Amino acid sequence: MTPTGSPAVAPPLTRAAVAAPAPPVRIVHMGLGAFHRAHQAWYTARSADADAWGIAAFTGRSPQAAEELSAQGGLYTLIERGDDEDRAVIVPSISAALDGADMTAFRAHVSAPATAVVTLTVTEPGYHLRPDGEIDLDDPAVAADIRGLSAEPASAAPTTAPGRLLAGLEARRRGRAGPIAVVPCDNIPANGALVHRALTRLAGEVDPGLARWIEETVAFVSTSVDRITPRTTDADRAATTALTGYADAAPVVTEPFTDWVLSGEFPAGRPEWESAGARIVADIAPFEQRKLRLLNGAHSLLAYLGILRGHGTVAEAIADRGCRSAVEEFWAEARRGMPPALGAEDYCAALTARFANPRIAHHLRQIGMEGVSKLAVRVTPVARQERAAGRSAAGCVVPLAAWTALATRGRLPADAHADAVRRAAHADDPAAALIALLDAELAADAPFLDRIRRCAAELGGPQSTERNPH
Missing domain, CATH: 1.10.1040.10 (N-(1-d-carboxylethyl)-l-norvaline Dehydrogenase; domain 2)
Structure with a gap:
């Protein structure tokens, strides 16, 4: 993992440098940020069948993370920071890091027959909810997405996370790519049920046929996620180079503790996350x-x-x-x-x-x-x-x-x-x-x-x- 010698300038982190080929994309993620990299991407990389499950990760508001990770082939360093020492591992599970505004790429990945799972970390505001937990159809951004998706779903460029996800699912329906699981990983109770309601309500405004297809074809999984992950600093980037010998523009620092509990069906399959410590339960x-x-x-x-x-x-x-x-x-x-x-x-x-x-x-x-x-x-x-x-x-x-x-x-x-x-x-x-x-x-x-x-x-x-x- 660490290059030999002590070069004056550390070489960049790349897949060729660490001999880490990108696994085939079978997961699409929305909300590429530090927590996703410390949690879902880390679990996927540690799963027993990690070589078969790559992630196409899309950013939310800013394309910066995609730009930094794309230059590294999706690779990044995860530092587990304990009370008295740091441990570093290079994580290879993100096969493609993409701007969330690139709806052509997003539709293509969600509609690909090989894609089995869509995961999300968009935080509570990203769902545009009313105080009662239902999607706010009067929110200007949500209303704009409804108009755009209703006018021409194949080319609309929605800006909200629910709107983008709906556009991806509509592309999957048109492509007859089969069932898929949607797995929100935000700190919201019954997050799977919440996203299910939001998507079907939004779809009902755009196309009742799409709403029926979602009910029949898309599974929604609820999760509980736990890993404290602060923002990365310049000092963290310097520590990464000292630990690995590579220059990494997008490392993640997190605590050693981690927990992931999931409840729901995966009709098109999923990684063996339980082999990495996740728990699959009946009642979350x-x-x-x-x-x-x-x-x-x-x-x-x-x-x-x-x-x-x-x-x-x-x-x-x-x-x-x-x-x-x-x-x-x-x-x-x-x-x-x-x-x-x-x-x-x-x-x-x-x-x-x-x-x-x-x-x-x-x-x-x-x-x-x-x-x-x-x-x-x-x-x-x-x-x-x-x-x-x-x-x-x-x-x-x-x-x-x-x-x-x-x-x-x-x-x-x-x-x-x-x-x-x-x-x-x-x-x-x-x-x-x-x-x-x-x-x-x-x-x-x-x-x-x-x-x-x-x-x-x-x-x-x-x-x-x-x-x-x-």
């Missing part, structure tokens, strides 16, 4: 709940409370006794009702160690983006559960109050719902208006709202890291 709901509430819920708490308390990363925030105490109280509520077989307490213990890894710079402002979508699935379900049982939901108050405090001060990270957040933050009762964006039931819960108001006032500005926010 408990695994989704554990991950979304314990890991992602704690991440959101640390993001908003940590920013208020002057921290920049997860490791800094979890080292703050006040932040850690708040996380532990939230976890105590979130674990209630989880079946013992999930090992939720052990999972939390492992999360504490993962969060504390000082060599993983997971930035709070990155985690805190898209708070409206994230809090609605990570924190408010726990709060509803606690309030329905007659409990105070005090552990859920802190993340919601911290988010509210940042919103009223105009300090929130980026959010697709930023306009609605700004309007709510300037309402006569900001707490009620902001919580209403997340959950109408909680917004009508006067005692719970009052606790949020009091906590938000206490969290109003930067505080000593010794103070417990309760």
Whole structure:
């Protein structure tokens, strides 16, 4: 893997240099980014039948990742960053890295008879959902895609992820290429069912015949994904060269821990992901709940409370006794009702160690983006559960109050719902208006709202890291 000698300038990473031929494309991925490369592409490369399963990966908003990876034949270095050492592996499973706007290539790959799976990592905003979880047909970008696909499906250039996926599936239908599985890998409960509803609803607006074909021919698989993957830095690129001897423009740094749970049918086949550690289960709901509430819920708490308390990363925030105490109280509520077989307490213990890894710079402002979508699935379900049982939901108050405090001060990270957040933050009762964006039931819960108001006032500005926010 590493070239001999110590050249002054490291040679570029290429397939010829490392003798790694590209496997045949049988998977199409939407949302080429660091997480996909640390997760689905990594699992595929480690599968027992990896030589038979290459990925055509398409970018989302920017073509940069495709440009960087194309120059390397799709190869990239994955660095597993533990507490005290780095381990590097070159991952060969991406056979083609392509601009997501290249709809000719996308249609060709999705409609190819050899293609069996489409995976997605487009994040919550990429699905253009309404607060109730249904696709927003009134969204200007979605409406534009409907008009374009209805006018001429064979040549339309949709801009949204649902629109592009629908265009690819329409090409597959026209080509009579047979069944296929769609596998969303975003942190959304029942993500397979969600994408199923979104695609059939969108297809119904474009062509009812296409909607029927999707119902009869396309399988939708739900997943739970877990691997902390911060943004790559120039220092990471330098570390990659030191570890491998090659110049890599697109390495990925991630933690050693990883988890992938899938539930659903694959009518055209799939890689042997379980040979790489993935789990195929009949009921994914408990695994989704554990991950979304314990890991992602704690991440959101640390993001908003940590920013208020002057921290920049997860490791800094979890080292703050006040932040850690708040996380532990939230976890105590979130674990209630989880079946013992999930090992939720052990999972939390492992999360504490993962969060504390000082060599993983997971930035709070990155985690805190898209708070409206994230809090609605990570924190408010726990709060509803606690309030329905007659409990105070005090552990859920802190993340919601911290988010509210940042919103009223105009300090929130980026959010697709930023306009609605700004309007709510300037309402006569900001707490009620902001919580209403997340959950109408909680917004009508006067005692719970009052606790949020009091906590938000206490969290109003930067505080000593010794103070417990309760």
